[in-house]
Amino acid sequence: MSDRRIEVALRVRYAETDALGVAYHSNYFIWFEVARSEYFRVVVGESPAEFFQHYGMPLTEASARFFKPCRYDDLLIVTARVSDLRSRSIEFEYEVRRKEDQVLLAIGHTSHLCVDSEGKPCRIPVLVREALAG
Numbered sequence: 001m002s003d004r005r006i007e008v009a010l011r012v013r014y015a016e017t018d019a020l021g022v023a024y025h026s027n028y029f030i031w032f033e034v035a036r037s038e039y040f041r042v043v044v045g046e047s048p049a050e051f052f053q054h055y056g057m058p059l060t061e062a063s064a065r066f067f068k069p070c071r072y073d074d075l076l077i078v079t080a081r082v083s084d085l086r087s088r089s090i091e092f093e094y095e096v097r098r099k100e101d102q103v104l105l106a107i108g109h110t111s112h113l114c115v116d117s118e119g120k121p122c123r124i125p126v127l128v129r130e131a132l133a134g
Helices: 027-044 126-133
Strands: 006-011 059-066 075-085 089-098 104-113
Touching: 006 027, 027 059, 027 075, 027 089, 027 104, 027 126, 075 126
Parallel strands: none
Antiparallel strands: 006 075, 059 104, 075 089, 089 104
C-alpha cells in the first residue's frame, strides 16, 4: 500500500464550536471527508463528483480518538491516507493537528464499500484502484 498522504488546511469556524469555543466532535468527521475528497481529487485525478455519477462509496465504519481539543479560529492540518485497499472496499486513516504547534489533536478511520448506480456492491474500477494503490 502506498504511504501517500494528502494534507488539507482548515480553520475551525465559530459554528463548529460549543459555548466554550471548543470544536464539537462530530465536525471531525466532516473534516475527514474534506481530506478524503481532496485525496481522491489529487491521487485519482478527477473530482469525486465525476466518480459518484456512476458509483458510490457509502461509509461502512467510522471511528475517532480525541487527544486534545481545538478551538475557534485554530488552523488545522488534516491528513488523509489509504490504509487498506481491496477490490470492493477502501479504508482511510486521518490525523488532525494544530498547524501552529503540530500537536496531534485526533486520529480517525473510515471504511467504504464501492457500489454501482443501483446501490449493489461492485469492484472499484481498475484505473481508480490502481491510482489509489500508488
